[in-house]
Every structure is written in C-alpha cells, then in structure tokens.
Amino acid sequence: MAAVMAELRWIKVCQLEDIPELGARVVRRPGGDIAVFRNAGVECFALLDRCPHKGGPLSQGIVFGKSVACPLHGWTIGLEDGCAEAPDVGCTRMFPVKVESGEVLLQLSD
C-alpha cells in the first residue's frame, strides 16, 4: 500500500533564467535524463531526453515555437505532447513541469 500512496512531489530543478529562451537544460536522473525546455517566453516543458526515432538527445536540439528539432536526424517533436510531427510517428515520455515564482519545478513519479 505504501508504494501506491507514494506522494507525487514537485521538485525544484533550477531557476527559470537558468534555461535560455528557446533552449533546454538536462536533468540527470537514474531512470533516464529529462530535458526541460523553455519557449521564447516563460513556458517550460519536460520530456524524456530521448527522441522516439533513434534515441537522440532532444535537449540538444533547436527549439522553435513549441517544438524541438532532434539534433541527430531532424525529427520535429512537439513539446506539448512529446510526439513526432507527421509523417514521422512516435512519442517520447512527458513529465509534469511548472514555473512558480521564478522556479522551475518538475514532478517525478518514479
């Protein structure tokens, strides 16, 4: 029962200004790195740092609008759903993320 009850906590990862506009930072994590992206404004998005195509590190891609272009083969992945733009197919895992009083918080369920 204890495991089921495990509390989902918001974990602070950095200040918003630590992430460049149209950029990303990598959060190291045993279960696989997480890429935390920022758009041209103050919105953040968090995806598993693995492109659904060949596992490329999405955090290293060029961010535009609410998408990122994977640095390895140029797949475009939506930041809001983690899914590849058609006609490519595939999704990467998303993580809840929020910005509160200038701090970027990530929710990790595992």
Added chain:
Amino acid sequence: MVGNGMAGVRTLEELLKIAPDVYDITVFGAEPHANYTRILLSPVLAGEMTIRDIMLNDVDWYEKNKVGLHLGKKIVKIERGARKVVAADGTAELYDRLLLATGSNPFILPVPGKDLEGVITYRDIGDTNAMIAASKKYRHAVVIGGGLLGLEAANGLKLRGMNVTVVHLMEWLMERQLDCTAAQLLRQSLEAKGLQFLLQKQTAEIVGNENGRVRAVRFEDGSEIAADLVVMAVGIRPNTELAESAGLHCSRGIVVNDTMQTFDPKIYAVGECAAHRGTAYGLVAPLFEMAKVCANHLANFGIGRYAGSVTSTKLKVTGIDLFSAGDFMGGAGTEDIVLNDAQGGVYKRIVLRDNRVVGAVLYGDTVDGSWYFQLLRDRQNVAEIRDHLMFGQNHLGNTGHQGQSRAVAMADAMEVCGCNGVPKGVIVKAIKEKGLFTLEDVRKHTKASSSCGSCTGLVEQILASTVGGAYQPQEAKLKPMCGCTDHTHEEVRAAIRDGLFEGKRLLSISAAMRFLEWRTPNRCASCRPAINYYLICAWPHRAKDDPQSRFINERAHANIQKDGTFSVVPRMFGGMTTPDQLRRIADVADKYKIPTVKVTGGQRIDLLGVKKEDLPAVWRDLDMPSGHAYAKALRTVKTCVGSEWCRFGVQDSTNMGIELEKALWRMYAPHKVKMAVSGCPRNCAESGIKDVGVIGVDSGWEIYVAGNGGIKTEVAQFLVKVKTREEVLEYAGAFLQLYREEARYLERTVHYVRRVGLDTVKKKIVEDAESRKALWARLQYALEGEPDPWKERAAGKDRVEYETLETAEA
C-alpha cells in the same frame, strides 16, 4: 465544393492543413466514386493497376475530416443570390464560399454517328470500365486522336487484346508535345507493339449497324475501316456549363484571377475548368499549385498568388520513354542541339534561346528530362555547360545506390537511398498509395534522398515514371527560404544588408524576422540558423550571434555523436603538430577516459566520445585552438610536405598551408570549407577536390575552386595562377568572402559556383583587382579579433550550456 476530382480535393487538403475549422465543407461529385487520380487511369486500362490502386481519398477520409460527401449527385444550378447549389435530384446546400472544380469534358467530334453505341470518350472510371468490357467482347478498336490520351488509350486496348488503329488528323503524333522526328520514333515503337496508325485522316462519319452499334469509321476521302469500339480522344473542353448558367464570366474556362477567384468573389474555381490569364491547364501539377493558392485565400490568409505554370509532358506507355517541355519546336532566334540515334531509338533535342533552355524533347532516354526542365524554369544561363548539356546532368552515378542511374531498370528490392535504406518498391508504393507528387512529399514519407541527397536524381526519376506528367520539379529560384516566409534567400540577405527596422540596422534575428514579416516569431529549425549566419556575415562585430539559433555542434563547439557524446578535433595549422601537443592529447584522452582517438581525413586528430560536461576542461587541458571540425566554417588546410623534404616538391606547401589556415581560421561560412595545398602537380594533398585547392608549380601557385570530395566527386575548377604567397592569400580569401556573401546558407562552393557560373566569379576575383582587394579586406575585417571559442569556454563562457542539473533525490 462542386466537383470531386483531384484539383478540388487537393484544395480541401491544403485548406484542412492550414485552417481545419474555418468551414463546414460539403462536396458534390457527379461520379459515384470517391477521389481518385485520373492520371493513373491509363495504367488501369493497360491492366497494370486496379481502381483500388488509384484511389487518393476514400470515403473514410471524408468522414474523418468531417467533410460532407454527396456522390453521384450532379449540381445543376447555382442560385447566387440565395447562395445555394441544387443537385439534379433536388438535394440543395447553402454556401458562404463556393469552390468550383468541375474539371473538363472530352470534346466530341460533331460527326454523324457520334451517339452510336460503342462510341465513347476517355475521361473517367466509367469510360475505362466500358473500354475494358468492350475489349472482352469485340475485336476492332479505333481511337480518334493521336495525342497523349489517345495513345494511352490505344496502348491499353492493345494490351487488352484488341486490334487497334489510331486515327489522327495531323501530320504526326502528339504534335503539341513532339517534333516530327521524335513522333516518328514514337510511331515506330508503337507500331512494334502492334498498333496501327492512319495519319492526316479526317473522320467524316461513324457508321452503325442494324442494332445501332458502331460498325465502321468513314473518312473524308471516302475510305473506311472496321470498328466495334470508337474512342474519341480529340481533346478536352473546360466544363463551364454550370458556371455559365449561373452567369459567371467564362472564356475558355471559368475566368479566375491570380487568387483563383471568379467574377463572383464568393465563388472560386480551380483545376481544368478554370481559365487563368487565358489558359486552362490540363495537367495535374498546375492544378496543385492552384489548389495551394486557393486554399490559402479560403483560409483568409490572403498570401500567395498563382502566376501560371510552365508544363512538361511524359507519356505513360510502359516501355516508351518520352519527355517534352516548353518551346520544343524552336524557330527564329533559337538554336537546336540535337542527338539522333535512330538505330538505338534515342532522340534528344534541346532548344536554346540566348543561351537559355527554352524547350526540350527527349525520346528513348528521358533521364535528364527533369534537369532540362529545371534549367528551363530557372532560366539558367547554360553558356558554360553547353558543350556537355546534351550528355545530361550526370549526377546520378553518385555513391550509395550501386551506381544505378536508371530507375526503370531497377528491381523493386534494389536500394535507392543508401543513407536511409529505402528500396525502390517502398518509394513506388508510397507514391501510389499516398498520392505523392513532389520530391518533398516523397522525402517526408519515405526519407529517400532526404539525408545526403545523392539519390535525388533517382528518386525524381521514380516519381516521374510513376506519376508521369504530373511530376514537376521544384522551381528553385522562386522557392521561398522555408515555410515561414515567402522571401527567397536572396531577398532575406538583401533586407539584412540594406533594411532598416524602426530606423535601425537589422542586427538581430528578431529584428530581421519582424522586418521581413515572418509568419511566426521564432520558427523554424531551418530558417533561424540561416538568418543568424546572414546577420553575422553582413554585420561582423555588430550583429548579435544567437547560440540558440545554431545547430548543437556550433552551439557547443564540438560534434554531437549518435550516443549524445561529442568529438573534439584540436586545430593543427597545416596539419603540423609537435611532440608536446601529442603528449597533451594523450594525457587528455587518459584523464577524461576518451574511448576513441582517430586520425581524420583532413590530417587532424579526433577525440571521440567526450561527455558534454567535460568539454570545457578538455579544451583547457589541451590548450590548443578550436579545429572547427563541428562548424560551417573553415575546417582544415591539408598539406603535403612540399619542397622542404620531398624530392619532387617545387613549393613550400606546408608553410603556405599554415599561412592560409592562420589567416582564415574562425571564418564562418554558408557551409563547411575545406582547403588543401600541394607542393607540386602530383597533388598529394588532393587539392583537386577542395573548396579552395592550391597547387605549387615551378613558377608559382595554381588556385582551384569549388571542388568537392563528398557525395558526388566534383573536380575543382581552375581560377587563376599567381606568383607569390601574398597573392595566394588574397585570391583565396577574396573567393571565400565572395562565397560567404553570395551563397545561400548550406550551399557548398561547388553548388554556389555552379549556380552563378565560374565566369561571374572570375570577373570579381581575377579581372577586377579592386573588387578582389575589397573582398579580401572585408574578410580580414570580419576575422579581426574573432576569439577562439574553445579558449573562451575553457575560461568559463556559456557555462550553462555544459552543465547538467541534478534532482535533489537522485
């Protein structure tokens, strides 16, 4: 929408793509079928494909996109006042916007007997089925009309076992697409397939039997041939009946403006029914261009104009290769280049006017059709390539596809794209099933030719042979930079150079994008790096470089590898190193547990598998300048040992290379730049395949430019011979500055020089000393004080780029 054909449905697809929610859409189609590709009816008739193969959008597509569909209902009335359309069975719908895509009707010769049973036209699935049925019961078919459609019909009927005669009024077949010689070759090969021809024959009457079925065709000269089936394929007429009845202005079609609007602003027309600037098009590619423009306006975007099309033709008769485009007949003021091998069945004629291709007819070998067509549409000056124009683009023997150059000869299982492992069969299948018509589409769906691009020619061939005349090569010159803008690369550069935004120079991406009215503020991954380059090239020391608009390699100053680690290539000027440098490299490799150390093709040492967070420390410990092996910049100057050691060497190539590299390193460019200096004509440094290659000769130095050793080996072209080392620097530097200022982003020197012509380059570099010196001075100014990116980062710049974050719990 009235009409459920290719043009109309393509317009809907474009509209749904950009503005899915603006309209509730209802479609009326007179035929009982969903949307299919009419172009592929001929393969169906020939038994090479089935109806199922040629469907583009089935009924599910309409449902999925919430498009109402009335099949088998012909609209007979438009009430413009009430904004209502009424079908023959009384079904009515109201509209805010009406799209007419009624296509065309086959023209029927007004001769006695035209209404007899067994006299049909060739236009839709119904006609095709009627022909297939007739071929099972009857023997003699007569096709009236020796044009594209007539010949395809005749070929199909012959393959279905009928005895077929083609009757043609004119002197030779396909006179609107072919000259007399090509038509004769065509006729010979069709005769070899068993077709018969009666040329210069005018049909007077179609004679019936007692049952009211056709029995024979009689001509003006009184002669007669037996016929159980007559196919009229003498041309098409835009179907304007409905539009005319509604009082819309029609003249050779429903007259539309450049936004595809008819004289009633609520009514648009696209496709074969529309007359644009006096022309109604019967080929599919122009229809698709219209669809795009029309959808844009329907979506209230209001950008995009249709400016007419130049068309080309391919005949879809299996085993016959035929291509024609433009003004293939020539005439006053034109010249012909002709290759005629009657025995081998190859005929090529290229028509030139003022050193530009204005038309082409190819028979038997159409591999280069799309290339000629591209030259024609781009109005490219071909003076320099004139002597080998006839022998084709010859870009097909590239690497990665087993040296294949002819797509038709390839089996389905053979690999076309060596980068992405795409066999021919997969491409053909995607083209057919998904209804693809452009190279871009094929790239998106199959990935073929989307990486190195060396198989582009093959993919174009496959596309052309699968969809026939529907294939249109891209119009490179008019092509906008990307989907975010309608501006071309050249327009963007000019604006960055000359434009003022709110009274200020354009020195940042955001200013440039606002000035140029970019559609979205920070799109996309392809235009932002280009604009960033144009800015720093036009305004050195002033424009603000934006790391977030650079590809990861240039942002991190190292090369990303497939596992997300990086590679580090320290600079060794001219390929020279020292024991001390080598010791440091060895120590760094040990200290940071770098798994792979390799000597590169450009005579440098590559450390592979470096973790990103180690990069600044690696650079600090190496204490060597950045090799820029990751950048669109000067990579290496490769050298041979030259006269210092070599018994053949006549010049000191090593030191020349060091000087060049010291003068030019840190130079960003539209693409990577590789150089070499050889100390004698034996050319051990391979100067002949470099962007700038220098070869020492006894009396000085020869400079070659625009070579390339990549996907397609391109031999560098001789630019100039000079005497002194200072001249080598000045000429090479001036050429590279010209390339930096004029080439499109991601264009290598070979493509740039091919586009503008070596003569243009020589004029500015060789013949005009003032221009050369100015270019060289501008490059030196741009490089002056440009820091070594590794040194800066080893000292702490951009630290955030290299640091990762940890979660407290990890």
